[in-house]
Each structure stands twice: as structure tokens, then as C-alpha cells.
Amino acid sequence: MAHFSHYAVQEMLRGLLAADDTLAAKVSGVFDHVPEKTEYPYVTIGDTRGEDESTVGIAITRITLNVQVYSRAKGRKEADGILADVHRVLQDATLTDAVGGFALVGIRYAGSEISLLRDGTTYQGRMRFTARLQTLGA
Amino acid sequence: MDIHNASLMLLKIGDDGAPTEAFHTIGGLRATRVSIGRNPPEVRDVSGNGWKRMLEGAGIASLRISGQGVAATKEGDARLWQRAVDGASRNYRIHLADGGRIDAKCVVTGYERTGAVEGLEGFTLTLESSGAVTYTA
Numbered sequence: 001m002a003h004f005s006h007y008a009v010q011e012m013l014r015g016l017l018a019a020d021d022t023l024a025a026k027v028s029g030v031f032d033h034v035p036e037k038t039e040y041p042y043v044t045i046g047d048t049r050g051e052d053e054s055t056v057g058i059a060i061t062r063i064t065l066n067v068q069v070y071s072r073a074k075g076r077k078e079a080d081g082i083l084a085d086v087h088r089v090l091q092d093a094t095l096t097d098a099v100g101g102f103a104l105v106g107i108r109y110a111g112s113e114i115s116l117l118r119d120g121t122t123y124q125g126r127m128r129f130t131a132r133l134q135t136l137g138a
Numbered sequence: 139m140d141i142h143n144a145s146l147m148l149l150k151i152g153d154d155g156a157p158t159e160a161f162h163t164i165g166g167l168r169a170t171r172v173s174i175g176r177n178p179p180e181v182r183d184v185s186g187n188g189w190k191r192m193l194e195g196a197g198i199a200s201l202r203i204s205g206q207g208v209a210a211t212k213e214g215d216a217r218l219w220q221r222a223v224d225g226a227s228r229n230y231r232i233h234l235a236d237g238g239r240i241d242a243k244c245v246v247t248g249y250e251r252t253g254a255v256e257g258l259e260g261f262t263l264t265l266e267s268s269g270a271v272t273y274t275a
Contacts (some may be wrong), residue, residue, distance in 0.1 A: 053258075055165070055166045055167055055168045055207050055208050055210070056145065056148060056149075056163065056165055056166065056167040056168075056170075056207065057162070057163060057165035057166065057210070058165055058166055058208065058210055060258075105258070106258075108256055122148070131257060132258070
């Protein structure tokens, strides 16, 4: 039985976000590691947490994952608009192809917030999702 | 003294095949329970000195199996649904984690599909034995 992979999930979601044209037009990219001199605004895939929900014969992991938006526009409007796109892309997203040996069973929005970071100029929007993955071939 | 992982406890459903019936594990179960019940007649006479006694070896015994889990396979779920509807007694088998095995003809007396919007679609299952139950250590 394959071990659950945080990286596979992260890449699965990063792929979904990066493939959306509306979101791509608003941000400089969707990153795991943000390259130096990346222009604002951008989206990062944040911390993930996996918990086992396996049953007889089926390996299931519940994942809580965070997506962050960084914006240096004046006010929260830009960060909020990008979060709305993240929500549109990921809420109830489906993947027909399995990624990295896992199938996405379902993904749901769990909460979000926007705050001004201590530098006084960068807004950080955070959005949490809960997803369930099934390990294939287990 | 050996202890065993409960994930080794498997509930299997017979496929009605002839001459050899195959048993398939019911996938998606999170919890499985097997219980034997018996209702022996009570003996009430003066020799009991006011204490209830049971008539030994008498009464009706039955096996009850219940399970709860995640709806996982269309084929398996359809089979359980069909058996719940037709009410016929069919063969089921339970592999216990210690290597023991229970075989019983059972009727599906309860089958429930459950869904909470933030979770996975689930099911609960109740089986009641019809006829003799065999235990193989």
C-alpha cells in the first residue's frame, strides 16, 4: 500500500490552479517555493496535514490544505478577488486522472481569512480546504 | 496471549455460485460487530429460593452481524441493496482476526445509506442469522 504523499496532493492542486486562465491573468504564478523577485500578487500552496481514514480494503486520507495569496495592492480587494478565484477552481473540483497514485475523492472549502502582514504593505489571504484522497491499487 | 488487529476481521458475502460459492470481502467497512443472542426460558419454582434460573440448553439462539462503513463499490452496494429488498437468506462468512471463521445463512434486516455533506457517503448493515451457525477455530 503506497504511502500517502503530501507532495502529490500539492502538485495536484497546484496544477488545477495553474491551469485556470482567469486566475493566471491575475497573478504572476502558483508556487510551492516562491522564486526570488517574483512579482506580486502570487499564490502559494501552503501547509498540508493528512489524517488516516482508511477502511477495510480502501486506503483513504483526509487532507487539510492551505492556499495563500500575497498581494501588495492598496487594500484587501485584490487579495479577496484572487481568493474568490481559488475558491471557484478548487471547491468541488474533480480530477478524472489519478495523480501520483492517488485519486481525488472530493474537496471542499473549509474557511478563509485576509490579514495585513507586519511589513504594513503585504496582504496575505489564506484559504483552507478539506480533501479526501484514495490510494489507488491499495 | 495474542492480540489482533481489528482490520483483519473481514465480513464476506457469498456470490450464490454453484457448485462452489465464492466469498467476497465487503469493502469500506470501518466497524464490524458479531453477536450471539439467546433467550432461554426462565424457571421459576421454589427451589430457586427467589432467584431466577435459566432452563439449560433451551431457548432460541441467533447470530447478529452489524457493520458500518464507507460506500465503496457499486457492485457490492447493489448486491447488498438487492438482498435487503428480496429478504432471502444467503451465505455470509466472517473471518475473525485470530484465524477463526463463522459461517451463517443470514437475512439482511437493515441496510442504510448515509451522507453528511462534508463527509463520505456511508452505509450501515445489519444481518440476522437464519438457521444454524458454524464456528471454525
